[in-house]
Amino acid sequence: MPELKIAPSILASDFSRLGEEIRAVIDAGADWIHVDVMDGHFTPNITIGPPVVAALRQHCSVPMDVHLMITDPDAYIKDFADAGADIISFHVEAAKHPHRTISRIKELGCQAGIVLNPGTSHDDIEFLVDSVDMVLIMTVNPGFGGQSFIPEMVRKIQYVRAMLGDRDLEVDGGIDATTARTVIDAGANVLVAGSYVYRNPSYFDAIESLKTANV
Ligand code: DX5
Ligand code: ZN
Secondary structure: OOOOEEEEEHHHOOHHHHHHHHHHHHHOOOOOEEEEEEEOOOOOOEOOOHHHHHHHHOOOOOOEEEEEEOOOHHHOHHHHHHHOOOEEEEEOOOOOOHHHHHHHHHHOOOEEEEEEOOOOOHHHHOOOHHHOOEEEEEOOOOOOOOOOOOOOHHHHHHHHHHHHOOOEEEEEOOOOHHHHHHHHHHOOOEEEEOHHHHOOOOHHHHHHHHHOOOO
16 A cells, blocks of 8 residues: 555635644644646636745745646646646546547646546546556545535545555545545545534644554
8 A cells, every 4th residue: 555645625625824724733743735626617616826836846845736626738838847847647538539638738737637526436446556656546526625525436536546456546536534544445545625624723733643543
């Protein structure tokens, strides 16, 4: 199993103090910062774009994990790479030629992740998985923080772990100390957590409880 990493999602942070909120979770032990990009087309919500990522880069001393929930990832990956993204993940449901999108992300010097919506089978990435650095399994439907973990995703995590070997398998949505234990047991090693971290009075306690969920 690759190393366990905690990636707080800034979607649940105080948007009026984004830089400060990023530094605070890094000081509390965050391994990556997860940035949720929504376009109002692929998702029923709009969040942030490349200029904001560029502005936040200077506050972020750990890898920036950019999750594109947008209909046309190819049109924007260069902008996010230029803005300072370290990992760029896109939805297999959104890309016309996902294998090409993976190559472009790597050519831009970033790590490439592919994302599966809850309704998408692991079979859809069978012929892509050898090319990616990471698979992200959505454990809620994309669009909003604070939703409940979908238990059927546990089986998908097991399937994808078997396909991935020792590369990163990230999960996103409804992660708290209880679901963290379940997904780690199933094979996940990168845990995105928005509400659980940012709504906790102690970011340190929240991150620590996720890190020790498998002990
Ligand atoms: C959902 C986003 C998630 C979200 C997770 O569309 O991709 O990253 O912020 O939020 P929580 O941890 O609150 O479920
Ligand atoms: Zn996300």
